[in-house]
Amino acid sequence: xxxxxxxxxxxRQARVSLVTVSRVLNDPDRVSPEKRRRVLKAIEEIGYVPNxxxxxxxxxxxxxxxAIVPSIGNPVFxxxxxxxxxxxxxxxxxxxxxxxxxxGSEEPALIATxxxxxxxxxxxxxxxxxxxxxxxxxxxxxxxxxxxxxxHPDPVDMVVAYSNYAAAKAMTEYLLERSxxxxxxxxxxxxxxxxxxxxxxxxxxxxxxxxxxVDETLILDRPLGFREGAEALLDLRQCEPRPDAVFFAGDVxxxxxxxxxxxxxxxxxxxxxxxxxxxxxxASETVPTLTTVKVRRGEIGRxxxxxxxxxxxxxxxxxKIIDVGYFIIPRESA
Amino acid sequence: xxxxxxxxxxxRQARVSLVTVSRVLNDPDRVSPEKRRRVLKAIEEIGYVPNxxxxxxxxxxxxxxxAIVPSIGNPVFxxxxxxxxxxxxxxxxxxxxxxxxxxGSEEPALIATxxxxxxxxxxxxxxxxxxxxxxxxxxxxxxxxxxxxxxHPDPVDMVVAYSNYAAAKAMTEYLLERSxxxxxxxxxxxxxxxxxxxxxxxxxxxxxxxxxxVDETLILDRPLGFREGAEALLDLRQCEPRPDAVFFAGDVxxxxxxxxxxxxxxxxxxxxxxxxxxxxxxASETVPTLTTVKVRRGEIGRxxxxxxxxxxxxxxxxxKIIDVGYFIIPRESA
DNA sequence: ATGAAAGCGCTAACAG
DNA sequence: CTGTTAGCGCTTTCAT
Numbered sequence: 001x002x003x004x005x006x007x008x009x010x011x012r013q014a015r016v017s018l019v020t021v022s023r024v025l026n027d028p029d030r031v032s033p034e035k036r037r038r039v040l041k042a043i044e045e046i047g048y049v050p051n052x053x054x055x056x057x058x059x060x061x062x063x064x065x066x067a068i069v070p071s072i073g074n075p076v077f078x079x080x081x082x083x084x085x086x087x088x089x090x091x092x093x094x095x096x097x098x099x100x101x102x103x104g105s106e107e108p109a110l111i112a113t114x115x116x117x118x119x120x121x122x123x124x125x126x127x128x129x130x131x132x133x134x135x136x137x138x139x140x141x142x143x144x145x146x147x148x149x150x151x152h153p154d155p156v157d158m159v160v161a162y163s164n165y166a167a168a169k170a171m172t173e174y175l176l177e178r179s180x181x182x183x184x185x186x187x188x189x190x191x192x193x194x195x196x197x198x199x200x201x202x203x204x205x206x207x208x209x210x211x212x213x214v215d216e217t218l219i220l221d222r223p224l225g226f227r228e229g230a231e232a233l234l235d236l237r238q239c240e241p242r243p244d245a246v247f248f249a250g251d252v253x254x255x256x257x258x259x260x261x262x263x264x265x266x267x268x269x270x271x272x273x274x275x276x277x278x279x280x281x282x283a284s285e286t287v288p289t290l291t292t293v294k295v296r297r298g299e300i301g302r303x304x305x306x307x308x309x310x311x312x313x314x315x316x317x318x319x320k321i322i323d324v325g326y327f328i329i330p331r332e333s334a
Numbered sequence: 335x336x337x338x339x340x341x342x343x344x345x346r347q348a349r350v351s352l353v354t355v356s357r358v359l360n361d362p363d364r365v366s367p368e369k370r371r372r373v374l375k376a377i378e379e380i381g382y383v384p385n386x387x388x389x390x391x392x393x394x395x396x397x398x399x400x401a402i403v404p405s406i407g408n409p410v411f412x413x414x415x416x417x418x419x420x421x422x423x424x425x426x427x428x429x430x431x432x433x434x435x436x437x438g439s440e441e442p443a444l445i446a447t448x449x450x451x452x453x454x455x456x457x458x459x460x461x462x463x464x465x466x467x468x469x470x471x472x473x474x475x476x477x478x479x480x481x482x483x484x485x486h487p488d489p490v491d492m493v494v495a496y497s498n499y500a501a502a503k504a505m506t507e508y509l510l511e512r513s514x515x516x517x518x519x520x521x522x523x524x525x526x527x528x529x530x531x532x533x534x535x536x537x538x539x540x541x542x543x544x545x546x547x548v549d550e551t552l553i554l555d556r557p558l559g560f561r562e563g564a565e566a567l568l569d570l571r572q573c574e575p576r577p578d579a580v581f582f583a584g585d586v587x588x589x590x591x592x593x594x595x596x597x598x599x600x601x602x603x604x605x606x607x608x609x610x611x612x613x614x615x616x617a618s619e620t621v622p623t624l625t626t627v628k629v630r631r632g633e634i635g636r637x638x639x640x641x642x643x644x645x646x647x648x649x650x651x652x653x654k655i656i657d658v659g660y661f662i663i664p665r666e667s668a
Numbered sequence: 669a670t671g672a673a674a675g676c677g678c679t680a681a682c683a684g
Numbered sequence: 685c686t687g688t689t690a691g692c693g694c695t696t697t698c699a700t
């Protein structure tokens with residue numbers, strides 16, 4: 001296998017100096033049309049592919065942004081990543097992607113190894129940061145966008161997110177307004193997942209402010225899934241007295257619960273009201289349609305990308321904390 | 335902002351030479367325990383993060399694999415990516431991720447720019463390759479795994495996939511065995527999406543071999559989505575005579591169609607049978623449960639990662655083409 | 669087991 | 685507009 005052609009090979013072929021080739025690639029306007037043409041022709045003939053590793057070392061810019069999400073497979077995160085990746089690519093920036101695990105346990109290790117690749121910026125969704133990983137991040141000096149929750153205890157740099165607390169509180173209040181009084185809550189991994197813990201806090205706050213007691217037996221911790229949602233609902237039906245509404249902290253659980261209701265012939269919301277979170281594509285199609293909280297995941301990716309680009313281009317960033325908000329979507333299920 | 339500490343700084347602090355530091359990081363056994371300890375201590379104290387950009391330039395290995403999928407947001411692809419990423423990270427390899435668009439139009443540009451980063455390997459799902467992009471790929475000399483369909487016209491290197499043709503044909507035959515005779519087919523983007531075109535071909539072949547005519551009005555091209563599945567079903571009900579079964583080339587369409595049946599009170603499969611593709615998590619939960627084709631997406635990621643690792647470590651690869659197979663999952667809907 | 673020297677392929681001043 | 689000169693921070697021979 002033949003070694004890669006280098007810039008010097010192109011230069012010789014085009015009978016120009018090496019720098020001229022570099023300029024044609026990075027700043028074409030600074031080169032005369034004639035030489036530019038010759039260089040491009042030579043690149044074509046030789047099949048030259050520039051070596052960005054060398055370029056990055058020399059320029060101290062990699063044009064890479066590292067992104068860490070809890071899980072790539074979860075559409076909730078992949079939507080953000082997809083939009084961010086597309087936006088960044090318009091500016092010639094590539095995405096180094098890693099998943100930290102739903103419990104965020106891989107995050108510190110990922111931060112450290114990603115930093116070794118000298119990304120120009122970093123996006124981190126959720127996760128449990130060790131003090132050391134955080135120190136490394138800060139010391140790196142690169143722009144960092146964190147997401148997961150708006151109310152980050154101590155953001156490294158910038159935040160693009162929504163308030164899980166406020167969103168869940170709003171949905172719970174919506175259910176209370178609709179006169180549901182025994183409202184159950186299904187989430188997961190509260191001890192390691194701050195986002196879902198925040199949602200649970202919002203749920204509690206809404207009840208408490210209304211003067212209602214929080215029944216701990218109505219708060220469940222389950223893995224995410226259609227089946228798990230169905231099972232959670234069945235378990236909640238065993239409680240005495242029965243809950244009249246269930247707020248699932250994710251549409252997938254909620255959709256699974258709706259399927260269970262269909263199988264059992266329970267009418268929703270008459271028998272039991274169901275609410276979800278995320279406004280997954282399925283929410284508008286379930287029977288009955290699902291009342292849920294919409295969060296603009298794509299918008300998070302877009303805003304994060306723009307913040308990073310602003311900083312990389314030394315533009316002034318007006319606000320380091322961006323709230324993309326949330327929306328209660330009332331539908332038939334509650 | 336302070337510049338990054340370099341290897342030489344660690345060396346001075348530990349009173350060893352720069353090379354010794356490099357060895358502690360890359361081949362610790364070749365360094366005496368005493369010096370190793372000193373170096374690690376110095377790294378800790380200084381907060382040194384190695385610069386892999388420089389390392390990659392010198393060693394000509396980046397420990398990066400580039401992956402291109404049609405869309406990151408589609409769980410069908412993200413499952414593969416997630417597993418592949420996890421497997422590769424065990425070996426210290428990071429993932430550079432890009433999406434080529436559902437029509438694959440971005441693929442040639444992505445291949446070229448990714449190659450410039452000198453990845454050690456590449457994974458490509460689907461896509462439309464230009465002759466030039468393919469030439470670049472071949473010239474790069476790196477191991478490449480292609481996926482999307484087993485019967486790749488002219489694989490660059492290795493293939494890990496299943497046969498869309500055979501899988502769709504098998505499902506159609508399953509439906510024929512169940513005595514359905516007017517079977518419709520819903521897919522999309524046939525002109526640019528070879529995978530779905532292959533599925534359509536499999537569907538046609540099954541009918542033809544059975545001596546049945548193919549009714550072109552029963553073959554639809556729709557965007558993927560729950561709503562679109564519902565609409566496709568409604569449109570197909572207008573056909574005369576009505577189809578007695580619909581084979582959706584994706585579970586999301588099929589689940590959407592099942593919701594439509596629930597809304598209309600049509601019983602499945604008595605009124606119309608429904609079959610899907612992918613064995614999405616939803617398939618076992620729909621009412622009725624969805625008969626579908628299971629493809630092991632995670633397995634594709636795992637096998638692809640192992641093939642790439644084998645080649646990177648100069649191990650012999652027994653087979654350059656791996657068929658992960660498919661499984662007909664009979665459930666209630668057909 | 670350790671170190672010195674020589675690049676990896678490119679970009680960034682600077683000078684002309 | 686063009687070219688020359690120095691590195692970027694590491695890994696790799698090759699000695700010792």
